[in-house]
Amino acid sequence: MVIIGDKWNVYLELLGKDMSEGDALDELQLKRYCCRRMVLTHVDLIEKLLQYNPMERSKEKPQFS
Template identity: 30%
Template sequence: MMRPVRCFSCGKPLADKYEEFEKRVSEGEDPEEVLDDMGITRYCCRRMIYTSIDVTEEMMKFKR
């Protein structure tokens, strides 16, 4: 998993957020509302989570 522990831009720790975000989105919640609810309001941090999740899903397609 290529998940940065902290936001590159502001240094906010995000390591413990990915799991909750992924779980709640997979249960049908709106990703935007989940991020708001978890207190991730800065665009830099939201970008960190979105991109890392996207990369993970991209990689799964190529798994053999």
């Protein structure tokens, strides 16, 4: 069984070294199309989602009494 959750950052590093997507996936030993699809179609949204954390927004707003 292949686990791909820990390969995202390595994949980005390989792309940063001007490696093609296919070669980067081969380097990560992701041969099956289902695993390759998971990496190729991933959208990294965590930074955007953190902006919408209601607890964080309440810290920034002044409290009125």
